[in-house]
Amino acid sequence: MKITKLALLASAAALLSSPALAQKSKDTLRIAVNNPFAVLSGYHLPVDDAGAIYRDVYEGLIAYDEHKKKYIPMLAKAWRRVAPDTLEFDLRDDIKFHNGNAFDADDVVATVNYVKDPKVKLTFKRRYSWVKRVEKLGKFKVRIVSKKVNSVDLGNMAYRIVMWDAETMAKLDKVSDYGRLSPVGTGSYKVLQVDKNKGTIVERYAGYNSNKEYNRAGIKRIHAISMPDRQTQVAQLMVGGIDLIRNVQPDTAKNLKTNPALRVTAVPAPSIFYIALDSVNKSGNKAISDPRVRLAIHKAIDRDKLIKHLVPGGEVATKLEALCFKETTIACKYTVKAPEYDLEGAKKLMIEAGYPNGFDLDYLVYTPMVQLGEAVAGELRKIGVRAKITPATIGLYRRKQGQGKLQAWSILFPTGSHPDAASILGVYFNGGGNQYYGDPLLRQGIRDAAAEFTVAKRADHYQKVFDRVNEMHYVFPITSIPSVYAHSKDVKLVTDSMSTGDVWIGNFEWN
Numbered sequence: 001m002k003i004t005k006l007a008l009l010a011s012a013a014a015l016l017s018s019p020a021l022a023q024k025s026k027d028t029l030r031i032a033v034n035n036p037f038a039v040l041s042g043y044h045l046p047v048d049d050a051g052a053i054y055r056d057v058y059e060g061l062i063a064y065d066e067h068k069k070k071y072i073p074m075l076a077k078a079w080r081r082v083a084p085d086t087l088e089f090d091l092r093d094d095i096k097f098h099n100g101n102a103f104d105a106d107d108v109v110a111t112v113n114y115v116k117d118p119k120v121k122l123t124f125k126r127r128y129s130w131v132k133r134v135e136k137l138g139k140f141k142v143r144i145v146s147k148k149v150n151s152v153d154l155g156n157m158a159y160r161i162v163m164w165d166a167e168t169m170a171k172l173d174k175v176s177d178y179g180r181l182s183p184v185g186t187g188s189y190k191v192l193q194v195d196k197n198k199g200t201i202v203e204r205y206a207g208y209n210s211n212k213e214y215n216r217a218g219i220k221r222i223h224a225i226s227m228p229d230r231q232t233q234v235a236q237l238m239v240g241g242i243d244l245i246r247n248v249q250p251d252t253a254k255n256l257k258t259n260p261a262l263r264v265t266a267v268p269a270p271s272i273f274y275i276a277l278d279s280v281n282k283s284g285n286k287a288i289s290d291p292r293v294r295l296a297i298h299k300a301i302d303r304d305k306l307i308k309h310l311v312p313g314g315e316v317a318t319k320l321e322a323l324c325f326k327e328t329t330i331a332c333k334y335t336v337k338a339p340e341y342d343l344e345g346a347k348k349l350m351i352e353a354g355y356p357n358g359f360d361l362d363y364l365v366y367t368p369m370v371q372l373g374e375a376v377a378g379e380l381r382k383i384g385v386r387a388k389i390t391p392a393t394i395g396l397y398r399r400k401q402g403q404g405k406l407q408a409w410s411i412l413f414p415t416g417s418h419p420d421a422a423s424i425l426g427v428y429f430n431g432g433g434n435q436y437y438g439d440p441l442l443r444q445g446i447r448d449a450a451a452e453f454t455v456a457k458r459a460d461h462y463q464k465v466f467d468r469v470n471e472m473h474y475v476f477p478i479t480s481i482p483s484v485y486a487h488s489k490d491v492k493l494v495t496d497s498m499s500t501g502d503v504w505i506g507n508f509e510w511n
Helices: 005-017 048-054 105-116 153-159 166-171 175-181 230-239 250-256 291-299 303-309 343-352 367-381 394-403 421-429 432-436 440-450 455-471
Strands: 028-033 062-065 070-073 076-083 086-091 131-138 141-146 189-195 199-204 221-226 244-246 262-267 271-277 359-366 385-392 408-410 412-414 475-480 483-488 491-493 508-510
Touching: 028 230, 062 153, 070 076, 086 105, 086 153, 105 131, 105 141, 105 166, 141 153, 166 175, 175 189, 230 244, 230 250, 230 483, 250 262, 250 483, 262 491, 271 291, 271 367, 291 343, 303 367, 303 475, 359 367, 359 394, 367 385, 367 408, 385 394, 421 440, 421 455, 440 455, 483 491
Parallel strands: 028 221, 028 244, 359 385, 359 408
Antiparallel strands: 062 070, 076 086, 086 141, 131 141, 189 199, 199 221, 244 483, 262 483, 271 408, 271 412, 271 475, 491 508
């Protein structure tokens, strides 16, 4: 969102009269968030704002060190595979929830049974429906059985399932209120307040005991203030009303960099921005069922230009060759690369396919990425493709996907939320998204990989899938989207000890 010179001058004048920019002396970091409930559970409100907080409030049995590429203990001290479909976990006996209740097997059983219950409606139910049953083997020992052999079950435990307090769950009339009324976890931060008007406040948990090597809490108190309007966020940052804002756009970042009291930090993140196309005419647009047209659309997009001028933090962004990152995505392997920019070649393909004058295209774009989506639409107009943009939330995207009404769409996929190649491939080519491709080679490759526990062998199966996607021009990976923060000069961002790209509240420190 553009900031006018007048607004900049007004904000700068207010800044000069502000007594302090950051609340370093109070050891409190004030951050702006779009959603008033900036912490819940990850189950009922899996949004970006909440994720930055709840991942340091709640913990799972295990986690994954993306730097060393190994699983690490959290609430479980040991684990083993006793059968291809069965995992056993030995739990720690010295963990307490933020309310003082002791953690044990009953909490694991209650949590897993809740999220896998078919009657419990969750946005991403497939993340939990793979569990067949959970068994208590002792006070500090549990067994989790999959419905079928699942080579990424450990990854699902590390990235998808965080533990709730069974005693607190039992007291609630609606368990879905857990994160709103009683957000009790075991993480390095505990929740002091969740209020849609006053904001969410979390504080360093003095009794934290799970894995101090990995989980940090650099600043004592974090105050997340609901402020959905971006102009308001920027103005408040400049006058010292808040200390940090996230997801800053390039034009805003450029202006804020001129303020000596502020800093802009871009962090490489494993999030993929792409354009996908309905290849089987499910949505009623015959043109994009022709692979020549899909290739023309891909060739018409100048990714280098988009990254340089429009991608937030473009200086640390990655132009992608496939729907995964070879450096960080587990089992990412491909030999066929996404096509390079070739406008003349794209125009020739359109003529060859019988569309010399182009055609109309409904183009759904994830709302935070609309500016970039508009630039993609501008590129497509050069070959006669008249893309009409519909901004969409994830909820709207999911509804249209299920209804078979998507023609072209661009969504931001956070591969860091589960860095195995199974994550993105399962979502788009083995679930509801597969109706737009109908390619048996995709589903077969994914099924073969699901039964293979050796990463190298699983990668061989995934190679067939990634190569097929590029060969048939189903989905065009455009760029990674870095995380860009504008913040007080008193604040610094510290690299996460587990994640290669994500930033949680524990990664903020004072200079």
